Structure formats: structure tokens, C-alpha cells
Amino acid sequence: MAPSSSWCSMGFLRSRLFLAFLLLVCVSNGGKTFAQSASGKPNIVFILADDYGWNDIGYHGSVIRTPNLDRLAAEGVKLENYYIQPICTPSRSQLMTGRYQIHFGLQHSIIWPPQPSGLPLDEVTLPQRLKDSGYSTHIVGKWHLGFYKEEYTPTHRGFDTFYGFLTGSEHYYSHRTPGSMKGWDGLDLRDQDRPVLDQNGTYSTNLFANKAIEIIAQHDKSKPMFLYLPFQAVHGPLQAPQKYISMYRHIKDRDRRVYAAMTSVMDEAVGNITDALKQYGLWDNTVLVFSTDNGGQVLMGGNNWPLRGWKGSLWEGGIHGVGFVNSPLIKAKGRTSDALIHISDWFPTLVGLAGGSTNGTKPLDSHDVWEAISEGKPSPRKEILHNIDPLFRTIYYLPPHQWGDNTFNTSMHAAIRSGDWKLLTGYPGNGSWMPPPSSDQICEESDDPPGKHLWLFNIREDPEERTDLSKKYPLVVQELLEKLAAYKKTAVPPFYPDRDPRANPALHGDVWSPWQ
Template sequence: MKNLICICGFAIFSTIGSAQQKPNIVFIVADDMGWADIGYHNSEIRSPNLDKLAKTGVELDYHYVQPQCTPTRVALMTGQYPTRISAKNAQAHNEETYPIGTQIMPHMFKDMGYTTAIMGKWHMGCLEQWGPKHHGFDYSYGSYAGAVGMYDHRYTLTKKPYSITWHRNHELVEEEGHVTDLVRKEAVEYIHKNKDKPFFLYLPFHAVHVPLVEKDPKWNEMNKHIQWDDRRLMASAVSHLDDAVGQVVQALDDAGIRENTVIIFTSDNGAWRIHKGDIYPAPDPALSRFSFNHPMRGWKIDIYEGGMRVPAFVNWPAKLKPYKLKTPMHVIDWMPTLADLLDYKGEDKYNWEGVDMWKSIESQYEVDDKREFYFVWGENRTWEGLRYGDWKIVRKKNNGVYSKWELFNLENDPYEAQNLASSESLKLNDLVLRFDKQKQNDKL
């Protein structure tokens, strides 16, 4: 297994033996939650359960993802940059993202004797023939497709055959209720039914992606301090999601398995700037100034920090002490990291590009490592970038022509305000060469 971290004299978590020792894994993904859309980054947001998990766990201060939903999910599940598999995986799409038989995260857990489940948004092949039960999940519930109507449960109606998408174990179902509540309810029931055996529960919530619809007045009441209607609606959706996460944690407590359950949380990308409305099943209100990455620069689909540096943490009461990890990591790191945690020996089946971060997470060991982080968005590679050490390059294609590379020093300028490309030409050339080498590994 690729591991760039060396720690001497530290007692590492011992090899997992019996089934009772194997920790449960609950991996929660919020959709489109920006840096300033969670309480521990922004006091106007009411998210007490998420804030408590971050405060009592390891806050991942530099947790990178890809700048849009499907690319991040592919990266998480495969441990690879999504463009290694297909150029179309550089942006959200509804088609097959990787062939059946590709070794992805739930296969690793099944090799270790876990039961596996997904509740929520799949968005890695949005028809039954590409659904999660074909990719190592024992149990599947939610939508094949991406965003759906909060109460309607259909994907955008103009994109057939993907519109009818709500299912349980690949059987289409019609249900009533807000999708956040439905996913939460299914997850709670699953926890109680499977409390006596180790499980991997993947919870990619639809919240807080548009359309934003919150009929229950308690969420609005909780956020009445926010004057701007659109921002208050977003905050209400966050509070609703937060309550769902709180009930999942309570279910773990009630089942007597909280201490031995690892909870991982991340957003799939940064905040979206504006929503024109009337795209998804009604109601689908137009929204502006509703979601924020402040003080980060950029938005969802950008290669600036706001598009990819997201709220994230890992919480495990039995093993992890609270602190803030400032070593950068990427969503591709979770496969090798969880393999280390499980003492998994079958990593030769996988083509991981990620780095094992578990020892750093567990030991509070900040790694001074100049690793590369590679970023692309758009099937036609509209945005490109690379981070190496404290330095980062970014460029964008307009009308088929790329702009000049921008260069930033993130240690001194974390909000990317000062382009140093002209004054640091040697550093720029070094990162461009590194980028070109990474690009050669893509399926262009």
C-alpha cells in the first residue's frame, strides 16, 4: 500500500481480529455544502450535531474533493482521480462511470466480512443496470440519479430515461416524504437491524443541493435570525440535514455501537453561486446569495479553493482525540486510509492513487509532505490545476483557448488573491511540468 507517512515509537491501532473488533464505518456525504454553510465555520448556521462531531473528532482542515458531484464520488469509490477511468468523469453525467467488476470501496469491506449499504444519491450510472447493487453494495436505497425533487423524488423531467429514479434494492418505489427524512429513516432502521455485525453504511444525502424545499416550519424558525430569504432557506436545509445526522448518531448510541463506529463526513464540492430554478420537479425556486464558500475564492466547478476545499471530519470516540489536522488530503485517500484501519491485505486488487492518512489522523501527526494534488473539471477540461506543497496553479478555457496559468502560494495566500506567475517563473514551470506528467495518465 502506498504510504508516505512514517511515525516512530507510536502505538498504532492493532490488527483487527474478531468481528466484534471491526469498527463500523458510516461515511456521510453532503451535496453542495460550501465552506461557510456549516456552523463550525460560520456561526450564523445552526448545525449543532455536525459541529459536535467535528469538535469531538478530527477536523480535516484541508480536505480536497473534485469540484462537482460525480467526479468526487468516483474518486471516493475508486481511490483514483476520475479522469483515469474516463474523460466524461471529469463532470457530472448520468451514464456508466466505471465498468461492472471495477474494484471499488464496498468490495474491500465485503472482503473483510462487512455488510454494505447505500442510502441516498448514487449518481455513478443513473439506471438500474449500473446501480450500486452491481458494485458491491448488499443494500441500496434512494436515487440512481443526482438531484431530485425534495418531495417529488424524480430527477429533472427533461432527461429521460433518468427521471424515474427512486428505488429500494433496484426496485422502483413511490413514497411520500422529504428525501432527507426518507434517507435518515432508512439509515436508522438499517443500523438497528445490523448492529450485531460490522457494516459499511454509505450515506450520500441529497441535501443541501437544489431544489431547496423545507415545508416544516421548525427549520425556518430555527433560522429566523437570517434576513435574506434565500440564505435562510439554505440554512434551513442545513439544519434539516444536521438533524438527520443527529438521529443517525442517536441510533448508533441506542444500538450500543457508537464507540466502535467511525463517522466520516465531507461535502462533495463547494457552494453553488446561483440557481435559476424550474429545472427539477416543482417546487424548484430560483435562488441567489444562498450558499457561500467565504472566505475561499471560487465556486462549485471551479479549481479555486472554494470549489474543492470543503468541510470534513472523522469522528471515532474509541480511538480519536479531538484536534484539527492541517495536512492536506484528498477524497482519493479514503480507500488506502480505511484499508490501513482495517489491516486490509488485498490492496493489490486496486489502482489507488491516494495516500494512507490513517496514522496521521490517529496520531495527530502533521505531515510535511510535498505531494501533488491534481484537478480537472469538464469533459473538455474547462478547468485544470495542480497543487504541490504550498504552491498551486490554475487555468480556465474560454472559447476553446486556455488562459495563462495562475500561480498561488497557499501558505501565504490561502484565498488566492495574488497571482505570482510573473514573479515566480521557475516555480510556475516546475508545477506545469508536474501537471503535464499527471495529465498523461488521463483517458483523454
């Protein structure tokens, strides 16, 4: 690929203008104290970072210091073949349901604050299944799965408690969001269904971490706990306490410097939360999962180098995610896993750990991968549908290729992984390779010809997606096109309604609220 800075720098400028006992039984074993809920079921803590890139964690060689995340990952299992979705809502919806987004209509874009949309109410959620298994369920942080009616909000979807925000992004200190409509602005911070009015000026990463620690401290140990902590960090806007920004004064790029500071605050918060789990006697029976929701946003300081593309794209930089698991319950600790895992797999995996059942859900697209994580066994997952989105930017100039469109419309935004093969069609999103701003390297543009709309890669041999093998392996292309066509037959139409003027926070006491 030919190195170039022209497109990258221009695109950058254009775009910027835009986490069987009594109440407590302690059993001494080899000098360790194990605290269990009365049920013996493990506590589950799921931390979801937002827009956290592949090259933004210490153990991937980042200049950003993440000692707590590095330690937890090193002690547990690093998931190095782990996939998420390119943007916020799709990842969260698949985490909550164990199902591909094409099966409930959220395959296009995100849910914008004024849209009357949400995760369909007939979808069974992860916290609902965990409640069925006797868990107390808590969410602290970002929801982003719809709120236009109360029935779509977290405490109606299986969570006992909710402290956080309903939309997709907001100011870290004021907790207000403009909501994608000119002139609109409103508070978005809630404790259950009540607006929180006294935290203006409190940095959200610290606010959410302290709330999580409060839940841990007050937890009734006669029950197992599910704590879902989807941080606002490190999503834009770029804001962090000055003392953390000063830690990175050696980084010349301002956005990267602030982003690094935001990451360090999150890393410290995760450390404080794990310390609290140990302090209150929960750690030795806890499974902690850390995941990003999508690739890093290079326009906001994030980085996915050496992977191709970034947030919003179906290239590896948008969907190959940072993830790890730490737990005393893991049988083979301190290793790196190459098991193919998708964010949807947490649904059956965590329900299985909780002793629950997936019976009664709609057909799952996910797998229980606990044995792959804990014992190093092969992953039961062999394939991932990354997405099929007929509403995404289409290709208008279509150079002919040998497969035609009789099997699958290759102008459509889609991608699938099967074994080591990955096929992309349509416009996958920006396909440049963006090095970290702190390096001397420059952005590399793709040398793909205009209108190109089909690629095949062997991801195991070519994780950076530099060598298109479609012409060399036409039978593989045909097979994967047939798989995409089969998935498309099972898809429901995308649900992407127009913005509703009744959502304006000015009509609801200056607070983003359900409006129907």
C-alpha cells in the same frame, strides 16, 4: 481586487434562470461499555453532504446553526486542509476507487441521467474491498455513478443494500427528477431494484436518516458495518419543511433562508443517526466521517466565503471542503488537523482500518491517512491533481506568457497542488469572491485581464487566492507544468456520451431505470 456588484448580480440573475468475540461482546472499561463486532473491526459510517459550502457550517462562523455537526467535529478531528472535487460525480468516483478521475474517463462534467455512462466496471470499489473484509455494506441516498445498465447500479458494485436515488438531483418530496431533457420526468427512488411508490410527500433528508437508523437497529453485530449515507441535502432544489424555514426568518435572502433550513434538517438527522449508533451499542467501535462532495452553490443559497469561487470551479471555493472525523478510536481527539487530505484517500484509509488490502486494485492515487488523522502525524500526501479536463470551456484569446505551451497546453482546464503551491490553467470557473447574502459586503470581481489562463498561488499564505505569484516564481510554474504534463500522459480520454432517448422514464413505467 476591486469590489463590484455588476457582474455578480447579473451573473446571479442569469444563472438563476437555470453523506474477537461472539455475536456481541461488551467489555467494561472505566465505566464505558464498548460494543464490538465479533471480528473486532470498526464499523464505518460515511456521511456525504451535497453542495455543502465552506461557510455553511457553524464552526466556520456561519449564521447557519449546526450544533450536532459542530459537536461531533469538536470532539473528533476537524480536517481543515481537506480537498474534494468541484462537482458531484468526480468526487464520488474518486471516493469509491481511490483513483484520479483522469484514469477512468470521468474527468468531464457529471453523469447526466440520460447518458449511457458510469463508473467503469473494471474499477474496484470501496464497498467491494470492505465486503472482502467481512463487512455488511449499505448505501442510503444518492448514487450518481451511472445506471444505464444494471451492472452499474449500487448492488452490483459492492453494496448489499441500496435505498435511494440513482440520478444527481430531484424533488425532495415527490422524489422525481426531470433528467435534463425537455419533457422528461420520472420517479427516482428505489429499495434495492424496486421503485418506492409510497413515499411521495416524505422529505428526503428525514427519509434517508430514518432508513439509516433502521439499518443500524437491525444490524447483525457479528459482522462489522459499512454505512454510506450520501444525503441529497443540501443540493437544489431549495425545499425544506416550513418549521425549519421559520427558524431563519431573520435571513432576508430567500434562497439563503431555505438553504439554512435544509442544513438544519441535515444537522438534526446526523444527530439522530449518532444517537442511534449509541442506542444500539455500535458507537464505541465506529469511525464516523463527514464530508462535503464539493463547494457550495452560491446560486442556490450556499456560500464558501472567504474562499474564491464556488461549486464547479477549481478555485478553493469549489474544492476546499468541509470535513471531519469522530471516533472513540481516534488517539488524539479534540483538535484541528492541517494534514493535506483528498477525498480519494478514504479508499486506502478505510480499507486499512478494516484490515483489508488494496492488492488487486488498479494503481491508486491515494494514501492511507489514518495516522495523520488519529495521531497527528504528517500526511503522506504531498500533492493533489485537482483535474485535467480537455473538454471544459477553453480560452480562445490567449495572451502570450513566458512559458509557452511546449510543456503543457495552458488553455486547458487544469489545476494541481504541490506542497503549498497551487497552479491553475485555462478557465478555472467563476473566480469571484461571494460574501454571504446576510452580510453587508458585496461580491468582489477578479481584476484578472481578459484571456488570463495561468495562475500560481501559495495556498498556505494566501488561501483566498488573491495574489498571483506566477511572474515572481517562474521556476515553480515550470515545475508544476511539467507535473501536469506527466499526469496528462497517464490520462485516458474523457468519456462523455450523447444523451440516449431510450432512457426516457416514460418508456420504463414512469421510473428512471436501466435501459440497456
